[in-house]
Amino acid sequence: GQNIDQPTEMTATEGAIVQINCTYQTSGFNGLFWYQQHAGEAPTFLSYNVLDGLEEKGRFSSFLSRSKGYSYLLLKELQMKDSASYLCAVKSAGGFKTIFGAGTRLFVKA
């Protein structure tokens, strides 16, 4: 079967660092995406990893370990506007669909 697990909710303080983990079990692997989704809005692309290692983009970084079926999204210098759901998504090899996790709701408090 195909399964993507991520925590349901996390809370962090403004200015801090937070790490959102994602583990996956899919039939093949052709890349992992992270999306941000504010309530009632469209998901927006944050990052894409296909090789092991860390990809850094401003305040956001994403890490992938294919052997462990594991990824994390790291958010630095948290801002109130970072309060949103963060969706981990995996594209399985040989198929056309991207499988999404249920998302992690991040609450940033002052």
Add this chain to the structure above:
Amino acid sequence: NAGVMQNPRHLVRRRGQEARLRCSPMKGHSHVYWYRQLPEEGLKFMVYLQKENIIDESGMPKERFSAEFPKEGPSILRIQQVVRGDSAAYFCASSPREQGNTEAFFGQGTRLTVV
């Protein structure tokens, strides 16, 4: 360059009616994906289309649901004889080619409420 446009943003239908959801992909994008999102849940893949072709409909319910992406005009997701369980947000995404390392751009979604 306009983004992915979905309409209507909100749609209310009575049980048994038909719902038609429209998606105009970004200019230059010929690949369209439809997803359904229930409250507090992730996006569930429904169907992947290219112009005039359904490529992967493995996420579509076998009955009442259909999708098309004609040569001209928007992609349409059609739900016949809607039931309360169809109430959800339906998102469309587009990409210029098959979504390998290409990000898909999402529309604002259509929120369907069945009463």
